[in-house]
Amino acid sequence: MEGNQAVLKGKAIFSGTLTVETGLHIGAGSDFAPIGAVDSTFVRDTLTHVPIIPGSSLKGKMRTLLAKKSATGYILHSIDQDNDVIARLFGMAGKNKVQPARLQFYDLFMTEDSKELFSQLDTDTYMGEIKAENVINRLSGAANPRFIERVPAGAQFAFKLVYNLETDDPQELQEDLKTLKEGLELITYDYLGGHGSRGYGRISFADLTLKGIGMPADQESKLVSLWEGIDA
Template identity: 40%
Template sequence: MKKDDDMNTNSMKLVDIKEMTGKILLKSGLHIGAGDTEMRIGGTDNPVIKHPHTLEPYIPGSSLKGKTRSLLELQSGLMGMTDGKPLDIKDYRNLEGKDKKRCREIIALFGASGADSEDLKEIGPSRLSFADAPLYDEWKKGAIERNLTFTEVKSENSINRIKGTAENPRFTERVPADTVFSFSIVLKVFEGDDGLEELLLKGLKLLEMDALGGSGSRGYGRIEFQFDDGAVQQRFQDTNPLS
C-alpha cells in the first residue's frame, strides 16, 4: 500500500488526547432548530433546540462539527466533486497529490463511512469529538439575577413590492446576542498526525468568519471563540484559514 509522505500510515498508536475548552460568544441571534413540527397555541413557528429537562438552549456538538467540516471541505476546493455530500473514502481513492492529502486530513479529523475499507483502516478512526455546548455557568447565573430571558421571538415577513405591505408573517425563536456558551472539543492524536490540530483551528476560524445555525444570510449565527488556554487562543488568532 502506497504511503503518504506527510503522514505515517503504519502506526495507529494513540500518543495524546487533547481537550480544547472555552466560551462561545454570540455576536448576533442564533437559531438552531429543534425539529419540532408540532404547532402549539401561543408557540412559535420555529423553536430552538433546548435541553429536555432544563429547557435551556444549547449548541449541539453535531452542529459545530458539521459546519466546521463543511467549511473546511469548501475551502479545500473538493466540495464540487461530492455534490454537497461529505468527503468519503471513494473520493479519497480518486484524488492525487495535495488534494488527496487534504481529503485524508479531513477524513482523519471528522471520520467517514466504509468501515471495511482498507483505505479507512489506514487512515484510522475519527480524531474529533465535539461535546454539546451548554450555557456558560457564570453568564447563566448573571442572566438569572438580571431576569434576562434565554431566548427571544423574532417576527419576520416578506414585503409585497407593489402594495408595500407585509405578508406571510413567521415567528422564529432564537438565542439573543451576547449569550455565552461553554464548549469542549477533544482531539485524539496518533503517531504521524502532523498538522491536524492546525487544520481544526482553521475550521473553527472559518466558522467564526461565517455563521452557525440557520438564517446566516440574514445575520443570524455570528459567533466568537474564546479559548481557555492562552497559547491556543494566540494560535487561533494568528490562523489564516484561507491560506
C-alpha cells in the same frame, strides 16, 4: 473494506468560551405550531430547558466549511472524497474506507454566568428571544409572518473539543492542528444554525487553551507550542 486503527498516544483537550454575537437559532424541530405561537423553537437541554448548542452542529458546519475551502470545483464533492486531513479529523465511513475521527465534539452548555444573567432578564421566552420574520410574496406583495426563537446575543457557552493524538509524525500533526485552527476561524466568519444569510448565528471563540491528557509533559509542551505557533 479498508480500516485505519491507530494507537492512542494521548488526548489534547481544547477548552474555551463560545460567545453568541447575533441571535442564534438551532431548531428543535416541531410538527405543529398553533396560530400566534412560535413557529420554530431552538434546541434546549431536556432537563433544565436552558439553550444548548449541539456538538453535531459545530462538527457539521466546520467540516463543510473546510471541504468547501479545499474543493477544486464549483460543485462540492461528496463526503467520501474529502481529503486525508479532513477524513482523519472528522471520520470517514465510505464503501472502501473506514476512518475513525480524531476529533470528539461536545455539546455546548451555557456558562453559569450566562445562566444567571439571562434567568434574571425579562426575555420573550425562557432565556430566549422571539424574532418576527416576514416572507413576502413577490407577485401579490402579501406578507406571511413567522416567529423564530433565538438564543440572544451575548450568551456564552463552554466550549470543549478533544483531539486524539495518534501520530508521531510532526508534519501530520502540523496538518491536523492547522486544519483544526482554520476550521474554528472559518466558523467565526460564517454562522451556526439557520437563517445565517439574515445575520443569525454569528459566534466568536475566546480563551482557547490546550491541555494534554495521558502523555508526557514534554509532549504536551510541544503540542501547546505548535498550536500557539500556527497561523490559521
